[in-house]
Amino acid sequence: MIHPVPPGTRDVLPDEMRELRALSGSLHATFDRAGFGEVWTPALEYEEVLRRGDERAAAGFRLFDDRGHVLALRSDATIPIARLVANRYATEPAPLRLCYFAHAYRAVERGSGQAREFLQGGIELIGVGGAEGDAEVIALIVEALSEAGLNRHRIGLGDGMLYRTLLANAGVSDEDAQPLLESLWRRDLVGLEVRIDRLGLTGSARDALVAVPALRGGREVLAKVPGPAAENLSAVHELLAERGVADRVIFDLGLLRDLGYYTGTIFEVYDPAVAFALGGGGRYDELLGRFGPSRPACGAGLDIQRVHVAQIEEERGT
Amino acid sequence: MTDELTIAIPRGTLFRKTLDFLEALGIETAEIRANDRRLVFPGILTVRPSDVPAYVEHGAADLGITGKDVLVEQSEREVYELADLDYGHCRMVVAAPPDADPLGERLLRRGVVRVATKYPNVAARYFSETGRQAEIVEVKGSVELAPITGLADAIVDLTATGRTLAENGLVEREAIWESTARLIANPVAHKLKAEAVDALVARIRELR
Numbered sequence: 001m002i003h004p005v006p007p008g009t010r011d012v013l014p015d016e017m018r019e020l021r022a023l024s025g026s027l028h029a030t031f032d033r034a035g036f037g038e039v040w041t042p043a044l045e046y047e048e049v050l051r052r053g054d055e056r057a058a059a060g061f062r063l064f065d066d067r068g069h070v071l072a073l074r075s076d077a078t079i080p081i082a083r084l085v086a087n088r089y090a091t092e093p094a095p096l097r098l099c100y101f102a103h104a105y106r107a108v109e110r111g112s113g114q115a116r117e118f119l120q121g122g123i124e125l126i127g128v129g130g131a132e133g134d135a136e137v138i139a140l141i142v143e144a145l146s147e148a149g150l151n152r153h154r155i156g157l158g159d160g161m162l163y164r165t166l167l168a169n170a171g172v173s174d175e176d177a178q179p180l181l182e183s184l185w186r187r188d189l190v191g192l193e194v195r196i197d198r199l200g201l202t203g204s205a206r207d208a209l210v211a212v213p214a215l216r217g218g219r220e221v222l223a224k225v226p227g228p229a230a231e232n233l234s235a236v237h238e239l240l241a242e243r244g245v246a247d248r249v250i251f252d253l254g255l256l257r258d259l260g261y262y263t264g265t266i267f268e269v270y271d272p273a274v275a276f277a278l279g280g281g282g283r284y285d286e287l288l289g290r291f292g293p294s295r296p297a298c299g300a301g302l303d304i305q306r307v308h309v310a311q312i313e314e315e316r317g318t
Numbered sequence: 319m320t321d322e323l324t325i326a327i328p329r330g331t332l333f334r335k336t337l338d339f340l341e342a343l344g345i346e347t348a349e350i351r352a353n354d355r356r357l358v359f360p361g362i363l364t365v366r367p368s369d370v371p372a373y374v375e376h377g378a379a380d381l382g383i384t385g386k387d388v389l390v391e392q393s394e395r396e397v398y399e400l401a402d403l404d405y406g407h408c409r410m411v412v413a414a415p416p417d418a419d420p421l422g423e424r425l426l427r428r429g430v431v432r433v434a435t436k437y438p439n440v441a442a443r444y445f446s447e448t449g450r451q452a453e454i455v456e457v458k459g460s461v462e463l464a465p466i467t468g469l470a471d472a473i474v475d476l477t478a479t480g481r482t483l484a485e486n487g488l489v490e491r492e493a494i495w496e497s498t499a500r501l502i503a504n505p506v507a508h509k510l511k512a513e514a515v516d517a518l519v520a521r522i523r524e525l526r
Contacts, residue, residue, distance in 0.1 A: 108394075156509045187398040190500060214519070216512045250509055270506045275377025276396075277506065 008108055008116030016308075020119070023148055023308055024101050027121050030144040031099040036123045039098050041080035043105075047072040052290050053079030054260045060107040060116070073105035078261075078284070078299055081124050086292025095127035101304070115305075122281065122301030126288065129296030131232060134265040134283055135239030137298045141269065141281075142245045145302075149311055153271045153278070155248050156216070157236065158255030159229035160262040160282060166212060166225075170205040180209075185256045189213055213254030221251050229264075236265055261287045269302065273313030278306045322514040323507075326379035328367035331478075332406045332499055336383050339403060339499075343521050371395040371502065380507035381515065386497040387476050391437045398503040400515070401522050406499040410440060412492040413483050414472040415465050421450075421472055421491060434464030434473050441474035444494050462486035 005011065012020065028038065047070040050058040057079050058072035065071050074080050077100045089096055101121045108116055123140060125133050138155055145153045163184060167177040176199060183192040196209050208225070215221040219237060222230040233251060240246040257266050257280060266282030281300030288295040327336045337347040340362075350359050357364050363379055368391075370384035375395045382397070385406055389399060412433075414421060421431055430451040435441040438456045445452035455470050462482060464470040476497065477483055480490060501522065508515055 154510060186393075187396070187505065190399045190402045214516065216509055250512070252509055268509075270509055272506070272510050275375070275504050275506050 006116065010115070010117075019311075020304060020308055023311065024119075024121055024304060026148045027144045027302070027304075027307075028099065028101065030147045031123055031140065034097070034140050034143075036097040036099040036125075036140070039081065039084060039100055040102070041074070041077065041084055041100070043073055043103065044071045045074055045080055045083070046070070049083055050074065050079055053082055053287060056260065060105050074102075075106050076104050077102050077120055077122060077301065078124060078287070081299075082287045082297075083291050085126055085288060085295075089126075090292050093127075095125065097123070097125055099123045119304040120279075120301045121304050122279070122299060124297060124299035126297045127295050128298070129285065131235035131239055131265075133296065133298045134236045135243065137281065137300050138236070138249075138267060139240060139243040139245050141279075141300045141302070142248050145269070145278075145307065148307065150271060150307070150314060152273065152314060153248065153269060153310070154250055156252040156255055156268045156270060156277075156280075157233060157249050158252045158266050159233055159264060160255075160257065160266045161264060162225065162227075162229035162253055163209075163212060163256065165227065165229060166209055170201055170209060172199060172201075181256065184213055184254060185258060189254075215253040216250055218251065221253060225253060232264060257282060265298070267300070269300075271310040271314070273316075274306065274310045276306055278310055279303050322511055323381055323518070324361055324363065324379045326363045326365050326370045326373040326382040326384075328370055328384050328499075329364050330367050332367060332383070332385060333364070335405045336499065339383075339405060342525055343518070368392070371397055374502050374504050377504050377506065380504055380511060381518070382502045383499055384502065385476075386495075386500050387437065387440070389500060389502065390495075390497075391439050393439070396505055398505060398508050399500050400503050400508075400519055401501040403499040403501060403522065404526065406497070408476050408478040408497050409490075410437070410474065410476055410494040410497060411483075411490045412444075412472055412474055412494065413462075413465075413477070413488040413490050415487055416489045431472060432470045434461050434470035435475060436461055437474055437476075440494070444474065462488060 047058045047062055050072050057075050060075050061073040063071050081098060085096060103117050104120050105117050123137060125137050142155065167180060180192060180195050183195055193210050196206060212225060215224060222234055237246055237249060240249060255266055255268065261284040262282040263285045264283035268280035269278040271278055279300065279302035283298045285296045288297055337350060340347050350362065363373060365373055367384050368388050370382040371388060371392050373379045374382040374397050387410055430453055432453045432455060433441050434455045434457050436457060438454050442454050457464065461473045461475050464473055465488060466486065483490060503515055
């Protein structure tokens with residue numbers, strides 16, 4: 001008789017586990033060498049604590065404890081770490097470098113390749129603002145993946161405020177902007193163009209809103225969207241060049257990540273051997289302030305099982 | 319196809335028009351037209367329309383062509399929708415027998431309408447959004463049979479000319495939305511093969 005496990009969860013047997021353990025170990029060694037100390041936080045948090053970080057963060061799995069409190073399974077590691085920093089490091093002024101390896105839990109709405117429980121490994125850099133912090137995080141992720149044996153990984157780099165700013169500059173109200181951002185997030189560029197035209201926008205504002213989601217490539221694309229976002233991305237790129245990893249970067253000006261707390265630079269990690277993003281991250285300068293003293297922060301998370309798939313595929317030479 | 323890209327195209331009603339469309343883009347299709355049973359060609363896979371998003375999402379194909387109806391039904395797929403190809407026009411409709419208004423009567427007297435469809439997600443969402451309770455019966459084919467045989471009060475289905483509906487004694491009651499063929503892309507291919515993807519999209523825009 002077979003006793004089922006919930007869809008989107010799985011068991012791992014020794015052959016695979018050995019490789020996952022080795023991969024996690026390799027990533028952890030790189031993070032640790034760079035001064036990112038590992039932390040653990042509970043898988044279960046109070047729902048209201050997670051929701052303080054992001055309205056939708058507790059939407060996956062909720063339960064009552066024996067005293068009637070509503071608990072939720074964490075949907076990522078970043079919000080619990082923001083809570084931890086506010087609780088434990090409130091008076092620590094120096095930058096904090098933390099890393100984690102933890103399961104996170106999400107209700108699967110999009111993407112059939114997604115799991116409800118997945119193992120994430122990542123880093124959080126707290127107290128270093130702007131391009132300097134972004135470049136440190138991105139360069140370390142690139143290095144950790146190279147150390148783990150990947151050769152062809154790339155970083156898609158964008159700015160979470162870019163499209164919002166374009167919409168605001170075009171005079172689109174927040175209310176009207178929401179469905180457009182939704183279309184962009186759903187990658188429905190046809191629907192996005194229809195909605196832009198429905199707003200009655202014309203001329204260069206209209207053309208920019210239609211063109212920007214398709215802008216990806218090298219530095220030359222930044223010249224097409226002059227403004228603070230392009231200046232920020234250009235600065236990040238320069239710092240990555242100094243660290244010798246700028247050739248990994250593809251600018252992607254239509255990039256929008258689903259989590260609600262990103263405030264600037266965002267990125268995703270790709271490998272040509274696999275069809276899914278391996279992970280991603282970005283800058284979240286307002287999140288810490290929701291729990292304690294406001295501090296700039298940037299982080300990144302990798303889906304360990306997807307990185308493992310990329311390792312295998314690269315070995316096979318796909 | 320260009321050397322770099324693999325595209326999944328739909329067999330079925332969109333097949334001929336898709337081959338004509340590829341010809342117009344300068345892509346050779348004679349080999350595909352000459353081999354009706356073969357499924358895989360250099361740079362091109364021929365699959366069921368409803369399977370196109372799966373091939374693209376999982377990266378078996380970089381690009382795909384399929385109907386908007388398929389994309390709406392499978393809205394959870396992580397793919398880019400890059401272009402409206404402006405062929406394969408059809409409408410998603412609610413249809414029912416012409417006598418009386420079974421939707422109205424059924425809803426008034428029994429509170430729930432039974433709807434047969436190949437598009438359970440589309441149908442459930444539409445009836446929910448229009449504030450009516452519906453029991454959705456999923457069927458895989460010949461959905462027009464459902465009202466005639468008493469399986470359902472109405473159907474939600476795609477129609478281009480309305481001929482199949484009429485031949486089975488059904489009339490269109492409500493139009494839900496219009497569908498056309500769309501070009502979709504795998505999110506990673508969209509970044510890592512950007513030049514080839516953009517070159518193709520630019521050629522499509524020139525055609526219009």
